[in-house]
Amino acid sequence: MSKVESFLLDHTKVKAPYIRIAGKEKQGNVNITKYDLRLVQPNLEEIPTGALHTLEHLIATKLRDELEGIIDISPMGCRTGFYLVLWGEYKTSTVKNALTNVLKFITIAKKADIPAVSAKECGNYRDHSLFGAQEYAKQILAKKISSDPFMQK
Numbered sequence: 001m002s003k004v005e006s007f008l009l010d011h012t013k014v015k016a017p018y019i020r021i022a023g024k025e026k027q028g029n030v031n032i033t034k035y036d037l038r039l040v041q042p043n044l045e046e047i048p049t050g051a052l053h054t055l056e057h058l059i060a061t062k063l064r065d066e067l068e069g070i071i072d073i074s075p076m077g078c079r080t081g082f083y084l085v086l087w088g089e090y091k092t093s094t095v096k097n098a099l100t101n102v103l104k105f106i107t108i109a110k111k112a113d114i115p116a117v118s119a120k121e122c123g124n125y126r127d128h129s130l131f132g133a134q135e136y137a138k139q140i141l142a143k144k145i146s147s148d149p150f151m152q153k
Contacts, residue, residue: 005034006076011042016080017140018149019092019099032071033089037099038081038149039140046079051132053124054114056082058106058133059099061115066098092147100145106137 005023016038023034039055040047047055052075059082060073069087076082084095105113111130116122 006036009036014038014042014149015146015151016041016045016149017143018146018151019096020147020149021089021092022083024089031088033086035084035086035092035095036081036149037084037095039136040080042078042080047136048129048132049079050127050129051136052079054128054130054133055106055136057114057116057122057128058109059102062102062105063098066101067095096145096147100141103137103141107134107141109134 009022017040018036018038020036020038021033022036025032056073056075063073063084064070067086067090071085071087072083073085074083109130114128114130117125117128119125
């Protein structure tokens with residue numbers, strides 16, 4: 001059976017919120033990097049689906065305004081954060097600053113700022129919570145995002 005990098009991470013030792021490089025692939029001279037954007041503490045917290053869904057829509061669009069080369073931003077099944085996959089590689093501090101800017105925007109966002117929330121554009125358009133997304137954005141910003149997942153807070 002293949003090994004999955006995130007399943008090898010000791011989730012009892014990491015300290016969220018943090019950003020870390022979770023994988024790198026190189027094919028010829030093309031680099032792809034996967035980042036673990038961990039927003040809440042694994043096994044102690046999880047983001048409710050409505051808030052996570054709204055965070056996903058806002059982060060997926062706004063982070064593309066901050067960073068070039070984004071391939072995908074996907075929520076983790078455990079609902080503790082997101083994976084960011086992009087062409088090339090950024091320093092974790094650059095990704096941290098970009099995500100911080102997006103989270104600050106989310107704290108003041110209006111309902112009209114959430115993209116793709118109609119039945120035509122979204123597969124579960126009724127399951128959104130701007131209030132929840134804003135509360136989690138505030139909580140994450142207050143804790144300050146680290147570039148070291150094992151840093152003691």
